[in-house]
Amino acid sequence: MIGRVPRRGVAAYAGVVALVAAVPVVFPVSPYTHNLLTFAFLMIAGSLAWNWMGGFVGQVSFGHATMFGIGGFVAARLILSGALPAPLAWIAAGLVAGVVALGAHPMLRLRGPYFSIATIGVGEASRVIFTYWEGFTGGSSGLSLPIDPILKYQLYWWGLGLAGLVGGASWLLRRSTLGLQLLAIKADVEAAADVGVSATFYQDLIFCLSGAVVGLTGGLYASYFAYIEPSDLFGFDRSIGFVLMAVIGGLGTVFGPILGAVVFVLLRQNLLASYPELYLGLYGGLLIVIILFEPLGLTGLGLRLARRVRRAREGRRS
Amino acid sequence: MSLLAVRGLSKSFGGLRALDRVDLVLAEREILGVIGPNGAGKTTLFSLIAGSLEPTAGEVHLGERPLHRMPAHRIVRAGVVRTHQIVRPFPNLTVLENATVAALHAGGRASGPAPVRAAEVLEFVGLADRADRMPGTLTLAGRKRLELARALAVAPRVLLLDEVIAGLGPTEAQALALLIRRIRDERGASIIMIEHVMPAVMSLSDRVIVLDHGKQIAEGTPAEVVRDAQVLAAYLGPGGAP
Numbered sequence: 001m002i003g004r005v006p007r008r009g010v011a012a013y014a015g016v017v018a019l020v021a022a023v024p025v026v027f028p029v030s031p032y033t034h035n036l037l038t039f040a041f042l043m044i045a046g047s048l049a050w051n052w053m054g055g056f057v058g059q060v061s062f063g064h065a066t067m068f069g070i071g072g073f074v075a076a077r078l079i080l081s082g083a084l085p086a087p088l089a090w091i092a093a094g095l096v097a098g099v100v101a102l103g104a105h106p107m108l109r110l111r112g113p114y115f116s117i118a119t120i121g122v123g124e125a126s127r128v129i130f131t132y133w134e135g136f137t138g139g140s141s142g143l144s145l146p147i148d149p150i151l152k153y154q155l156y157w158w159g160l161g162l163a164g165l166v167g168g169a170s171w172l173l174r175r176s177t178l179g180l181q182l183l184a185i186k187a188d189v190e191a192a193a194d195v196g197v198s199a200t201f202y203q204d205l206i207f208c209l210s211g212a213v214v215g216l217t218g219g220l221y222a223s224y225f226a227y228i229e230p231s232d233l234f235g236f237d238r239s240i241g242f243v244l245m246a247v248i249g250g251l252g253t254v255f256g257p258i259l260g261a262v263v264f265v266l267l268r269q270n271l272l273a274s275y276p277e278l279y280l281g282l283y284g285g286l287l288i289v290i291i292l293f294e295p296l297g298l299t300g301l302g303l304r305l306a307r308r309v310r311r312a313r314e315g316r317r318s
Numbered sequence: 319m320s321l322l323a324v325r326g327l328s329k330s331f332g333g334l335r336a337l338d339r340v341d342l343v344l345a346e347r348e349i350l351g352v353i354g355p356n357g358a359g360k361t362t363l364f365s366l367i368a369g370s371l372e373p374t375a376g377e378v379h380l381g382e383r384p385l386h387r388m389p390a391h392r393i394v395r396a397g398v399v400r401t402h403q404i405v406r407p408f409p410n411l412t413v414l415e416n417a418t419v420a421a422l423h424a425g426g427r428a429s430g431p432a433p434v435r436a437a438e439v440l441e442f443v444g445l446a447d448r449a450d451r452m453p454g455t456l457t458l459a460g461r462k463r464l465e466l467a468r469a470l471a472v473a474p475r476v477l478l479l480d481e482v483i484a485g486l487g488p489t490e491a492q493a494l495a496l497l498i499r500r501i502r503d504e505r506g507a508s509i510i511m512i513e514h515v516m517p518a519v520m521s522l523s524d525r526v527i528v529l530d531h532g533k534q535i536a537e538g539t540p541a542e543v544v545r546d547a548q549v550l551a552a553y554l555g556p557g558g559a560p
Contacts, residue, residue, distance in 0.1 A: 106365055177418065177422055177432060178416060179421075180411060180415050180422075181419055181420050181422065183408065183410050183415075184408045184411065184419045185410070186410065187408040187409060187410050188406050188408060190370065190390075190406075191402070191406040191407075191408065192391075192408075193369075193370070193391045193394075194368060194370065194390055194394065194399070194400055194402070194406075194418070195394060195399070195419055195420035195423060195468055195469070195471070195472060196391050196394035196395055196399075196420065196422070196423025196472055197391055197419060197422075197423065198389070198391040198392075199391075200389075224553040242498070271334075
């Protein structure tokens with residue numbers, strides 16, 4: 001670890017999570033809002049984990065839907081067979097997705113755009129394979145899980161718990177010596193090797209962890225939606241979604257993906273309802289604007305505003 | 319017994335022989351200078367020893383341990399580390415964090431927390447007061463010191479210095495030359511240094527080898543090498559020798 005974990009920061013973080021956990025108990029929110037928030041928590045967990053690879057290591061994956069889908073279908077199959085209760089099925093889903101993510105090893109020799117293009121290929125190939133693998137995924141008609149209103153209601157706290165843990169993990173990762181090595185790999189993979197950092201090892205490790213968390217998220221999503229199909233879970237939209245959330249919030253920042261996921265979910269929910277054919281185009285435009293003008297996304301914008309406010313205050317004082 | 323032994327080391331890029339059967343040995347606590355005109359294969363030699371490039375032929379041994387065909391990061395852990403002629407700090411990490419990343423890979427050669435050892439190394443190279451700055455805010459001399467600090471943080475047994483002094487003003491050049499000598503004397507590292515700044519090579523090196531067109535054309539004490547006719551020809555062209 002670099003430095004000690006500040007107690008105040010941990011307390012504040014735990015406080016925020018506890019407040020959010022208390023919301024449905026204290027305020028009577030509509031089932032719609034309740035579910036939307038649950039979905040947002042899942043996306044927060046997924047985008048935070050995507051950011052470990054895309055933001056910290058700098059390897060932008062357009063194929064995380066593969067792990068999301070595998071997690072979703074593994075969890076669904078385990079729940080349907082009655083082998084495991086839902087929470088254990090989600091964990092198993094995460095483990096399977098993590099192991100599958102290790103299969104990215106050969107791709108991780110590639111860097112930058114080459115890696116990204118390879119992940120698009122693998123992501124799309126997995127969508128096709130799992131759509132045809134009817135025995136496992138139910139093919140294009142998908143799988144239906146038993147409707148469980150109580151579990152769906154409780155998913156709010158499962159989702160929040162997962163998002164809270166992954167957020168805490170991101171923060172620790174960024175501050176740890178492991179995180180330093182990831183940033184070194186991102187900056188200059190050869191110079192990192194010249195001071196002893198094995199890019200191969202750390203990229204495999206982080207892709208595995210990131211894939212496991214996204215798989216876990218997929219497992220929760222299966223229970224949340226209760227009906228899953230391969231073209232949705234393995235869809236390119238999903239992969240793009242993880243990229244967008246992290247980029248909107250601030251690529252490589254610790255908590256940016258949380259902001260990004262919230263904005264993404266809100267936009268998606270409103271646009272999908274009214275302009276289903278427009279929303280991907282809007283995301284594309286948003287992505288271009290952010291990359292051109294504020295590469296650190298909303299986090300960068302926030303920092304810039306804070307600086308300006310501080311400067312204005314100092315100006316007034318003198 | 320030599321610390322580092324290079325035998326018949328060669329590298330071809332297509333038809334070009336960048337390095338052609340070079341042999342050298344480095345003794346414990348020795349400073350070996352490597353000189354030669356541009357394109358002589360000096361940096362290629364370092365890249366091969368450090369594992370950034372795979373040799374076409376030849377062997378590198380650290381003591382009994384073969385290093386050729388090991389990946390770069392394992393060679394560092396074995397105790398051989400290089401610096402780059404064009405400095406390559408991690409721009410997204412502070413000066414201290416830059417050194418810390420390296421300090422994590424000292425193998426069994428150092429004990430204690432990496433950040434503490436990194437801070438000690440920054441103190442040694444004279445960057446302690448800039449530990450929390452970003453590398454981009456340092457002067458060229460500062461970045462060269464950081465490059466040195468990062469290499470020293472792995473507690474190397476063999477240090478490969480690629481033009482650490484070149485490009486600096488006379489005062490800084492002298493300060494860095496002094497630092498290189500202190501690395502050998504106080505930290506016990508053996509050093510191979512590529513350098514164009516002749517006064518520095520001549521005063522620091524115990525021995526010098528000369529490369530030209532990938533071949534080793536001379537070897538000896540600094541005084542012997544400067545009198546060598548082949549060396550003068552390589553630098554000044556045939557007939558250039560007085």
